[in-house]
Amino acid sequence: MDIANSRWLWLSTLPVVSVVLLQAAIFLRRAWNDGKEMGLSDDQLRSGFKTGFISAIGPAVAVLVGMLALIATVGGPxxxxxxxxxxxxxxxxxxxELGVSQFGYGLGDEGITETAYATAVWSMTLGGTGWLLVSALGTPHMEKARQKLGNGKEKLIPIISSAAMLGAFAYFLTGEVTTGTPEAGSVAVGGLVMLVLLRIADERDLQWIREWALGVAMIVGLFVGVALQVTVGGGW
Structure with a gap:
């Protein structure tokens, strides 16, 4: 862990994180400029950015909790x-875990060697390369594929996009609800909260509720899942 949290590792990981932050800044700037070219007003753009920021809170909390577990096993950097x-x-x-297991260790074991630790880091890095390659090589062609699916009918494109998003969420959620009571309860309560908030927002025409709905639903679902895990356990 002295090596895993060493100054040199902090310095070596800083450029990677800096690139991610730079990408985020570039995307935000491009999104704002493209929105202006599309005729969106400053109020509409600010509302969209606010909605995106709020919606990111729930996933960020989940990643933060996971990061605490990862810090305890492979170090902060x-x-x-x-x-x-x-x-x-x-x-x-x-x-x-796959990396250190090649040397007979498990995560959290005492006396993990430098070689075993390096193998774990390489396993994480090389194993995640596929996502980056698919995104880099496939993303430029996604719009053409989407247009082809619409078969020239512009009205079908938003329907196809919505269906794809619903399918992606459904794929992840079905994997969770079959895991156990906490996961199923978290999904159910989070979805119910989302529906209630959107219903209120539509009935009273409250834009700020629409902006907060997804973030609030995810955080409520997260707490419900934790409460169920503590009270009834992880099984059915």
């Missing part, structure tokens, strides 16, 4: 770098 790039503790922990 590597956890900071990996979750800044990929953000998936569900991948990083098993990848690190």
């Amino acid at each position: 590597v956890a900071w770098m990996r979750l800044s790039v990929i953000g998936s503790v569900a991948f990083e922990l098993p990848a690190a």
